[in-house]
Amino acid sequence: MKDFAWLVLFLPLFSAVIIALFTRRDAQLSAQLSIGAVVASLFISGAIFIGLQGSLDLVKGLESTPFTWLRVGDLDVQFGLRLDPLSLLMILIVTGVGALIHIYSYGYMSGDPGFSRYFAGLSLFTFAMLGIVLANNFVMMFVFWELVGFSSYLLVGFWYERPAAADAAKKAFLTNRLGDFGFLLGIILLWATLGSVRFDQLQGMILKNPGVLGIWSSVGGLLIFCGAMGKSAQFPLHVWLPDAMEGPTPVSALIHAATMVAAGVYMLCRVFFLYAATPAWPPAFSFLQGINALQVIAWIGGGTALLAAVIAIQQNDIKRILAYSTLSQLGYMVMAVGLNGPSPAMYHLVTHAFFKALLFLGAGSVISALHHEQDIWKMGGLRSKMPWTYRTFLMGTLALCGLPPFSGFFSKDAILAAASQHSVGLFVLAALVAMLTTFYMFRLVFVAFLGKTNSEATAHAHESPRVMITPLLILAVPSLLAGLWGIGAFLERNFNPQATSESPNLMEEMFAPFGHSPLAAVVGLGAVIFGFSFAYALYANAVKDPIPQRFPALARALRNRFYFDEIYEKLISLTHEAVARLADWFDRWIIAGFAIRGIPGSVELFGRALRLIQTGNLQTYAFVFVLGVAVVLYAVLHH
Amino acid sequence: MLITFIIFLPLLAALFLLLVPREVRWGIRVIALGATFITMLLALLLFLKFQTGLAGYQFELTVPWVRSVGINYHVGVDGINIGLILMGAVVAFAAACVSWEITNYEKEFYVLLLVMTGGILGAFASLDLFFFYFFHELALVPTFIMIGVWGRGENKNYATFNITLYLSVGALITLIGLIALYLQMPANARSFDIVALSGYFKGNSMPASAQHFIFPLLLFGFGILVSLWPFHTWAPLGYGAAPTATAMLHAGVLKKFGLYGLIRIALPLMPQGARSWLGILAWLCIGNIVYCGFVAMRQRNLNLLIGNSSVAHMGFVFLGIASLNLISVTGAVLVMVAHGFLAALSFALSGYLYQQTGTLNMDQFSGLLRRVPFIGTVLIMAAFAGCGLPGFANFAGELLVLFGAWKTLQPFAILAAWGALIIGAVYMLRAVRTILHGPADERWAEVKDANLWRKAPFALLVACLLAFGFWPRWLTEKIKPSAEIILNMATTLTPPPLKTVALEPLSLNTRPSGVSDR
Amino acid sequence: MTVGLEHYLFVSIVLFSLGLLGVLLRRNLLIIYMSLELMLNAANLALVAFSRFNNLLDGQVLVFFVITVAAAEVSVGLALIVALYRKRRTSHVEDLTSMRL
């Protein structure tokens, strides 16, 4: 059974390879292959989940037969697939959402000249993402981590002839690389300290002796977090995600909403045992004494959530709004991890995957209907033109805002609850973010779907074909109901084996949030109501955004995303570009010019000077000869 | 015997080519391709027949050559050079494949190409210092001539002059070092045989003064040959001017000679010299990785960029050597092999683009991916392999080097990781962005993608990169036992007075040799 | 003061130096050639003086050869100078600088 997991992993790769090598010319066949592979993976994952679920817990996961990738000295890297509730849940999400998006793409991308290439990329991505999920050790995770980045690069830059897309792809990859730099150092640090890269061995060592990491525990934890920071686009590495919306919309849905960006959060949950180690800092960082890694993570997550939510208020591109919303929700999840709550984080990750994929696909449906118009102020009144899209989009919005009984309510509530237990500041922040979320989402809905038709394209819009609508409908189901499936409890059980509770029944499940943390539930609900009211007040039937008139400075700052891109550009040109310029100058003029050109040059000059002796005059020669003899005589006889 | 075939097949083919009239163009090409192809198959056979896990030399052959001086024709392979030989043979075949771009003096070109191939393979297979050097020079001269005659660009003459003088200096310094090494043996037992030398110096330590004198000679002699910072400027310049096949063979294979020499000769024979010089090497290799990475960021010419990046990659090997532990040295050897494939691939690509467009100035290009989907895809793969994407062999090697380096040279490992992950990615992606992405330029409407035959060398090289990227153990398992022996010698500072003690493990890295892991 | 080997050697050296002076300073090839003969004669004198000093005749035999060889050399040299003069109408060294650097 457990070795079938290899099949789950490799089916998509297989399809990617076949498409790349053989079926590139046959677009339909390529698409079918790719879809077939991911659907097959989904079914196998389901089977494994059902077959193994009961027998597993988070500490004693099963492992499929490993494959020794590298073994040199005390570095032993065995690629194996770790099967435990966490990874099984995640592969279901990845293959499930992935399968729907594959199918949706079949309609969305039809007619594109790069159809086969697109599906090859999608399959490659699925492979890489599954690899991250199933990885049993850090090196393997890093390998797939990079591969995910690469496939994201390919897909974001899918329309490579558009400069914006090409630049966005580059930016995404490079920003991720910054995070990976820390991640890799973290991995090496852990390996150097504990001598292993395997999750289960590391976990065992740290749980047995929390002080085993010594002074490196906090640094190591934060370095590992750097990886998550890049992939999950946390401040200050968040800048790539909005730009990545230049990719095709299904890609945005799959990679930049549901799965890849969640990888960071998943990874943090996967290695959460690291943060159980006794916090300590090396002497050089002793001023940080008293701060532990989790706090840093929580505040970075919270900050990202707030920052993104604020920026989202003033975005006008439908995909960018969703992108910032994704950022904000990712911040939420990271904050949850930081609040010692991996299970709420995972819970929110799961529900978010459903409703954000739904939202993106809905946005994609709109965009394709409007012939790639993305400005919400040029939409309006789409409710009647695209009823199914509208309905499902609205469901997604409600789920995102966290209105009961939509799934988002439950997961968000879990996070709020965690915050309320640990930190007042973060709790307030989380509530604020929840309110802002409702505000900008309803701003979107009001402007784009309700109100009057604002443009020519919108007037001629039609509902999307069935192949695109079906996935929307399917995704709408978990968006609505996932909160009632016991995912939260399932996770809680696995992360906190001590707090085993009976599986609750449906009604209990429904009202559970009010039961165990009423404050969080009420505040969450209140935030939704406030947010909605503001949105309604400002944007119901609005044709123009009122905020820029009232707060011009604020709006400008928000539209320009607080000038992060500009600042970074300056920073890079001040550091790397300047150093590169200096190095190049040094290379060109000092090493290659002065030293390398100079030495032979002066030698040649010397030669030219020397041969001036050869005047051609016999007597000069005689003179030189005699002088030479005289010198030798003098040297030998009077030394 | 097999190794001898591998070395001499190209050389004999070169001789045979001399007899073919130059009008028979296809004949010349077929002979060159055939010879390199068979060489490649033989090298593959050698690789497959090599017994993994054994530490000593295999397929040894010794023929006395100049007895009075103690020179033997002695060839053999162990884990360190088996991969290099395979890589060299594959790259040679690929280089012969891409040489369709040559139109004038075809015959001479292929003769030189074959001589270079034979020299390269001989240099890596030789277990005798003299032949080691001899074959290297044999390969070096064709390089100079090829760049001079078939090179390109307005800098051609200067580049030829530059690379010739630079490499000659490096080679001669090395030669002096090797001779000095040889003279350290007692007069009656002098031999250039590496096995004999290691055997002797295992039991009798070289005087410290000699080590401190010879080690830097070898370090800098070899260093110049491998473009160690700050002796690196010949590389981008020379490769920028070189014809494709030459750049592939030199940057890919021949350049590794110096690194191979350091690992094979300098480290094990002169542990004390190594101890005092490796710290400096660590600094210099940061010059390679970081500084040359930065320089590469500023290049607008694709060949100069690849050249600088190849210099930067050499830094990882140097770092691996400087770290002096099993993981890093194994990684260094792996990087050598991987970078061989990669450099050959990169230069083949740039050669193709140059042949099609007549320029390598990246600002002239835009959106070429539309015109040349295959070449473009391979270029993307090469770029990502160059910035250490998993799946390609480079990643495995660099990973090992970084892991190993962390043990002994932490700050350098951090800088190297920065160079590998960030700087490398910056310039590689910029290149891809400028050349392939962006709106398609009408100027290049005539540019054609490779046809099936011309795809072959690219496919071959990518396949090799991927194969060793997926299964690096094919190499590491072979490298390990040999690297262990070298490290044992390199980390044993003073040999014990009694033979009995010498048998005991002396360093942390000692593991029973000859035991394979699986 | 008795005349000894030293005195002969002094004469020889002076002769040698004068010859050298001629070779270095005179422009006419013929005179340069004569100066060279002077140098050879200086050597001859030294040889004969040493022969007397050592009471050995080997030195004198060598002088015999030197004289013969010098004669041969002179004949070849003069023939060359004549050939040059025919060709170039000069016998000055400054006129012989077509090959230089």
Added chain:
Amino acid sequence: MILEIAVLVVGLGLLVLDLWTPPERKHFLGYGAALALVVVLGYSFFRFDLAAAPAFAFGRSYILDGLSLFFKRFFLLAAIMVLLMAVEFSNRIETAISEFYSLIVLALAGMMFAASANDFTVLFVSIELITICFYVLTSFQRNRLPSLEAGIKYLILGALSTAFTVFGIALVSGMAGTMGFEELAKRSPGLAGQPIFILGLLFVLAGLAFKIAAFPAQIWAPDVYQGSPAPTTAFLAIGSKAAGFVLLLRVLFTAVPAVTAQWTTLLMVISGVTILYGNLCAIPQRNLKRLLGYSSIAHAGYLLLGVAAMAANVKNPTAGGAAILYYLSGYLFTLLSAFAVLCLLLRQAEAEDISALAGLSKRSPLLAGTMTLAMVSLAGIPPLAGFFGKFLLLKAVVEQGASHAGYYWLVAAAILGVVISIYYYFGIVRAIYWPGISTDLSPIEISAPFKMALYGCVLGMLYLGVFPNSIIKWSTQAVSALKL
């Protein structure tokens, strides 16, 4: 002695036969002479053995040992090739071609005597025999001003160096009271502190330095090489130089080893300066023959490396000596190849500029290839003879580094020289193959015997480089004659 007599018979025979040979068939005389010398060479292998004990004649003034035999064969080989070259070159020599052959053979006889010289008288007479023949050979194209100019320069400077030599011999033999080398060797330890003896010795060495074109008497070489007819230049560069070297070895290591042992520094400096002078001046040179002139200075310097190494260990100087002999052998084939190509080129045109090589690869791939190999070998790059020669020389020098750190500096100078030389040798290769503008694209015809000789030279270069064993054995045997 039989070899020299045979050679003299050939030389005189040429003069006699010339009287009955019609002008259009005179080139057969050249072939005939070459053939006769081949027979002599073959006979030398058949009759004499390198390892045999030395034989003496004429009161030990003539020695036949390994060293002399080696050099006799060497000179014979050189002369054969030069004769063939002269045949190819004959249409550039307006008159008296058979006298040209004859003088080459007479000079050869002088060299062979020089190889056997064991006292100062024979040394002097053989040097003069060589030199006087070369005076004539140099100015043989007397209608060409450069040839005459070269002749005059060689004449005056040669005579000057002769004067120094004779004066030196006078002082040395006078102080030692003997002409014979072996006798001198016995007395030299006592005389080593005697300044007048040292002075005389230095004068002798100055004369020999003139022959081998080494510092301080290197300066004539470029002009004379440039002006002389190509075959003469070849013979001058290889034969005359080698004769100088055999005499130098005899004087330094047979006659005055005790003094030589004190002269390591002097020899090192001379060697280093010679190497650097030749190579530095050659960098900007465009005239091929002149370039080879400078390069021959540099090669004299490389050969002196071996002498310097030998001086550090006069008791057993075999390593350095064998290296010198090996290097000379390689140099023989290499230089003769280069000059053979030049001969053919210059046969048709006066152009001696490097650019005259442009298009050679099209005109005659064989010549182009030969020239390339020759340059590569001169630059000291495997697998050709020049490489192994330099290798042996450097090895010999580095070996002495342990005793005297100056040898390391010498090695550094040698390396600098080699690097510089690579630059200009490759300039020549470049001129051959670079796509340049060449006006003349007519194919070059090569006669069958000459082609064979060319192949012989190329094979020699390759054989020496790839299978150095036998030559090393011979060199070692030859040089062990110098062992005390």
Added chain:
Amino acid sequence: MEQVLFYILGAFTVVFAFLVVANPFSRSPVTSAMFLVLAIASLAGLFVLLHAFFLAAVQVLVYAGAVMVLFLFVIMLLDLKEEQRRKIKNFSLITGLISLVAIVAVLVNVILRSGLSGPLPAATVEGGTVELGKLLFTRYLLPFEMVSVLLLGAMVGVVLLSKKDLR
């Protein structure tokens, strides 16, 4: 007696040699040649003083006779009446003198340091025709024969170089 003769002949030799090289009154090659004859003749006198009778005779016969006649002959042939009074360049004068002075200084210094002063030993051998002839035809036969070859070569060369018409 011998001493007086030495000083006279020595002085003659030196003075005549000086006049060959640097005659302040005439730059004509003919004058130089005539003084060379005189110098050589004085040298022959010195040879006699040194008991080298045969050589003295050879010196006079070959040098003063044959060689100098050859010189004069060539001078006449070339019709060189007077060396043109080209100005000697200061540079070459200085350099020439420097090297000369350098070498003379070394030579003189060496002779002085060598301790060769003191009278000559009694003459036990005479450089007469018989003694030299014996040596020449026994121990020195080889160089003697070589010189004959040398003369042949020189003869061939001279003929070739001076033959008027080139055919």
